[in-house]
Amino acid sequence: MTQCRRALRKMMMTQKAYKQDKGGDAWLVMATAPVDAENWISHMEKIFDVMGCEDAFKTRLAVYMFEGNALAWWKAYKQAKGGDAWLVTVTWADFKKLFFLQFFPRAEQEHLKREYHSIHQTSTETSTEFMQRFLRLAAFLGAVAGTEEEQAKNFQWGLRRSTLNHLMYMSYTDVAQVANAAPNYEILHERDDEDTERPDKW
Incomplete structure (x- = not known):
């Protein structure tokens, strides 16, 4: 839990700068091209690597960054799957698959x-x-x-x-x-x- 709190503090520090670089609060409302989704995942993984974040925390930390339509989608999806009881079973690899299916047009x-x-x-x-x-x-x-x-x-x-x-x-x-x-x-x-x-x- 201590690691998770440290990771959250670090992400709160980097979130503002990343959002400004990507155009403000709508930086991840809806990815319009595969490169948007891929770049975001790459950004998150760089943070995880630097912090030595364990797999169990990665999905929770990633969705903490969601806003707008992305956040609405995730809340609805998580609830449909069983809420927090389901979330603890989601690996980072699982999350990336879900993420790309949502933000990477078929x-x-x-x-x-x-x-x-x-x-x-x-x-x-x-x-x-x-x-x-x-x-x-x-x-x-x-x-x-x-x-x-x-x-x-x-x-x-x-x-x-x-x-x-x-x-x-x-x-x-x-x-x-x-x-x-x-x-x-x-x-x-x-x-x-x-x-x-x-x-x-x-």
Whole structure:
């Protein structure tokens, strides 16, 4: 309980600054895009990490920040599920699923699913930038994105052809392994391009 009180004091100190940064009291009345919901969850998790907050307190602390329609939705949902007796059983992972279902429009979810399964590295992206975009999509989709190995395979086949040619017969257990290998071949490809473009000396 002491930890919970300390966490509440810390959140009260940060709430005002975060609300001002997000546009005032309506900062979480209704998320209008997946990035709004994802950014809010990320903000909360940063606070939890800094404070070393236990999982049992995370949902209560998160809903403390709700206002407007978000607060009305949560009160109604909690009551329908059984009130505080139900709330104590809700893990942070459970809460995030509920939160994204409410503030992440289904049509947008379907759009991002299609984008995720057809994702490709653009001509201007480094493999690191592509990884960041890929992982952001995977985070939105949760379990739908597949296991770590499935994500690694999807990421691997989304790389530019010049990089994929070196990696396609290799197996990786997670996205980070692919991302660590890819830059080596990107550099190699850039050197090949430079050698091709460099005029011969007479």
